[in-house]
Amino acid sequence: MDLTAHNSISQRRETINAELASCKLCPRDCRVNRLKGEVGFCGLDSAARCFREMIHNGEEKQLVPSHQVYFAGCNLKCEYCSVAEWNRCPMEVEGIALEQLAKKIAKRRADGAKTLNFLGGEPSVNIYGILGLLELVDPATRVVWNSNMYYRDIVGGVLEGLADIFLADFKCFDANCSRDILGVTDYSEIVRTNVKYACQHSDVILRHLVLPGHFDCCAKPILEWIASEIPAVKVSLRFDYIPPIPAEFSPAEYLDNAQKQAVLDMAKELKLNLIE
Amino acid sequence: MKKKPYQRNAGEFEIRILPDGRVVMVAPDEELMDMAKSLEPMNEQLSTENKEQNVEIRNESES
Numbered sequence: 001m002d003l004t005a006h007n008s009i010s011q012r013r014e015t016i017n018a019e020l021a022s023c024k025l026c027p028r029d030c031r032v033n034r035l036k037g038e039v040g041f042c043g044l045d046s047a048a049r050c051f052r053e054m055i056h057n058g059e060e061k062q063l064v065p066s067h068q069v070y071f072a073g074c075n076l077k078c079e080y081c082s083v084a085e086w087n088r089c090p091m092e093v094e095g096i097a098l099e100q101l102a103k104k105i106a107k108r109r110a111d112g113a114k115t116l117n118f119l120g121g122e123p124s125v126n127i128y129g130i131l132g133l134l135e136l137v138d139p140a141t142r143v144v145w146n147s148n149m150y151y152r153d154i155v156g157g158v159l160e161g162l163a164d165i166f167l168a169d170f171k172c173f174d175a176n177c178s179r180d181i182l183g184v185t186d187y188s189e190i191v192r193t194n195v196k197y198a199c200q201h202s203d204v205i206l207r208h209l210v211l212p213g214h215f216d217c218c219a220k221p222i223l224e225w226i227a228s229e230i231p232a233v234k235v236s237l238r239f240d241y242i243p244p245i246p247a248e249f250s251p252a253e254y255l256d257n258a259q260k261q262a263v264l265d266m267a268k269e270l271k272l273n274l275i276e
Numbered sequence: 277m278k279k280k281p282y283q284r285n286a287g288e289f290e291i292r293i294l295p296d297g298r299v300v301m302v303a304p305d306e307e308l309m310d311m312a313k314s315l316e317p318m319n320e321q322l323s324t325e326n327k328e329q330n331v332e333i334r335n336e337s338e339s
Contacts, residue, residue: 085284085285
């Protein structure tokens, strides 16, 4: 984290606190008073509830060993979400107290964790609690914001200097696909704006989980957009899609080698900055 | 009436065995990751045995 940014966390918390009184942190625009316990789409009040913390070596090489800190609650409803059970009723998650979590973070870092990786759910809807946590964390910690990037610009501004690396998902490009699979139609345009902004002040790894059967509608236009708008960004292609059961809108099958190769070939053809 | 598939509850984990023999863990926690790691030597051994078998088969077909 940038030291100046770390020193200004309390002001940044105030900014978010004011926003929570009529929540517009994300384009869902619920306008509920989360400070008074009202809940909107994400199902959260103002507190952040960590349901899991662990060391993970399966993230991109520059991040590992990465200390993942999972928060309950999300502003998307991805049908294939692998932790959906934690997002259905996030207020029921007991969570780990922030002071205790800060101690675990220090311990994990002392044990060799290279990065502190906030994910969920979605960290952006938990940002008020996460800022409180960051106040307790050594500013020398490398913070990864592992996000669906579906948030309003106020979140991007508050994270400037605090998030060293954005591990930014770009899930779907086509509005019909994002409506059916993620539950929002404006996903792609919001993500494109936020990713471009993040690229101006942070290291960004743009991650695309390749969905079987979504080459022409999603993978191809995403890769073309990267090549045209942010050609130097690090791109991480993920091929480990797990179909939900049942799969109503999401692909019901696992990705095959031919589809994987087609996406890789295209990324190489576009000379994208592929990383592992 | 059609039965709905079981939905995982918070704290439960899911392991799938695919028809081609692959084992998939859905969003494993640290304990499950450790478990998967402990299976790696067995996996490597199986993989080596398979390779040896393949070599034998190839050798047989070549002779």
